[in-house]
Amino acid sequence: MDRRSFLRTSALGGSAAAATALATPALAQGKxxxxxxxxxxxxxAGVHDSAQYCADMITAGTDGQLTVEMKAAGELVGAFEVFDAVTAGQADMYHGVDYYFVGQHPGYQFFGSLPFGMTALELNTWYYHDGGREFHDELGEIFGLKSFLAGNTGAQSGGWFRKPINGPEDFQGLKFRMPGQGGEVLGKLGVSVQNLPGAEVYQALASGAIDGTEWIGPWADEKAGFQEITKIYYTAGFxxxxxxxxxAMNREVWDxxxxxxxxxxxxxxxASNLWTLTxxxxxxxAALERLxxxxxxVMEFSDPVWDAFGAAASEVFQENMSDExxxxxxxxxxxSLRSxxxxxxQSEGVFTRQRNRVLG
Structure with missing residues (x-):
């Protein structure tokens, strides 16, 4: 039995199973x-807006022939259940970040963000013009999905901590929320890594269930309220x-x-990729200034901490190389990144350095 057949005949949990009748595309007079x-x-902030943008624009762009009804995490299935729900046909499409699904295949990390990886511009270059989109589609073929990049948050922050990180040793025993291979990197530094959906992070930090968290960046973090709990914020992360x-859409529905x-x-x-990034x-x-x-x-990790991140990231990469x-x-x-x-x-880098020098 292949994976798609198995998932269709397996229970996804109560929330997903109850969604079956609701998620099947409703046909009425060609709609x-x-x-x-x-x-x-x-x-x-931002990520929910991105999903809503996709739903609204698909509905508008097809003159209502396709009406997309968006269900936030927990309203139909849990945040981490969306991949299997769409693969199994329990829902028609999902919007999310694919590094949540490295358990299905480690290759999905690249379509979220690789540690020490690409900026938004570099990712778009690889994706649209240098082979990335074809790899996304190859992964999708395995799991019965048709996937697209549909947003970008820009560079994310290093996170919120209860005490400063002065050296790599300060990560030992820390309970920290970070998903994907970024979390695997921290695990090699002795962190007890927690993978929590975004909606659960504030309460976990407030209760002491975690000692720190990364989320997105100043605007989304301010909206989440992390500054109410701790005042130590690292604005650049690896x-x-x-x-x-x-x-991502169920491929049979797509076809x-x-x-x-x-x-x-x-x-x-x-369009959502550009709209969300901007x-x-x-x-x-403005949010950083308010914070x-x-x-x-506002703090920066020291060079020894960055070096420790880099060494651990190289280990994580090598551990996955056995997958062809x-x-x-x-x-x-x-x-693509090197190119x-x-x-x-040599172009924008030189210009921005000189612009800042000349104009202050």
């Missing part, structure tokens, strides 16, 4: 209702320099759509 489930709690968000409907969904995903960039600077005015200490597809994606990703980064550093 269909598609159910979009997300990894985001309703109202989470783990997500430009993480992509994904829109049943008309070419024009498929084109609308693909173009909406591209939404975060627009809001992050600082409220007493938040992961290795092929890694090699493609790194080759695009080299030009960016």
């Amino acid at each position: 269909r209702t598609l159910t979009l489930v997300t990894t985001w709690g309703r109202g989470l 783990h997500e320099p430009g993480p992509g968000l994904s829109l 049943s759509l008309t070419p024009s409907q498929q084109a609308v969904i693909e173009q909406v995903a591209i 939404l975060f960039l627009k809001n992050n600077g 600082k005015s409220g007493g938040v200490q 597809l992961y290795k092929r994606i890694f090699d493609s990703y790194q080759a 695009s980064s080299s030009w960016i550093q």
Whole structure:
């Protein structure tokens, strides 16, 4: 029995099973209702907005021939259940970040963000013009999905801590929330890594269930309220320099759509990628200033800490190289990163350095 057949005949838990009748595309006079489930709690700044943008624009772009009903995390299935729900046909599509699903295949890490990986611009270059999109599709074929990048948060922060991190030894025994291979990196530094959905992070930090957390960046973090709990904030992290968000559709549902409907969904995903990135960039600077005015200490990790991150990341990469597809994606990703980064550093990098020097 292949994975798709198994998932269709397996229970996904009460919440997913109850969703079956609701999630099946409703047909009425040529119109269909598609159910979009997300990894985001309703109202989470930026990421929930990105999912809503996709739902609204697909509905509008198809003149209502496709109506997308969005269900936030927990409303139909849990945040970490959306991948299997869509693969099994319990829901039609999901919006989320694919590194939540490295348990299904480690290659999904690349379509969120690799530790010490690509910025948003570099990721888009690889994805649209240097082989990334084809790898996303190859993974999707395994699991019965058709996937697209459909958002980006821009560079994410290093996180919130109850005490400063002066050296790598300060991670030993720390209970910290970080998903994906970023969490695996921290695990090698002695961290007790917690993988929590975004909607659960505030309460875990407030209760002391975790000692610290990364989330997204100043705007989303301020909206989440982490500054009410601790004032120590590291604004640059190793783990997500430009993480992509994904829109993934059950492949049988995708194949049943008309070419024009498929084109609308693909173009909406591209538009959402840009729209979401600029939404975060627009809001992050002002939010950081508000956080600082409220007493938040903005900090940077020391070079020895960054070195420890790098050494641990290299170990994590090597541990996954036995997977042939992961290795092929890694090699493609790194080759594109070297190429695009080299030009960016010699063009935009020089310009921004001189702009800041001349204009202050």
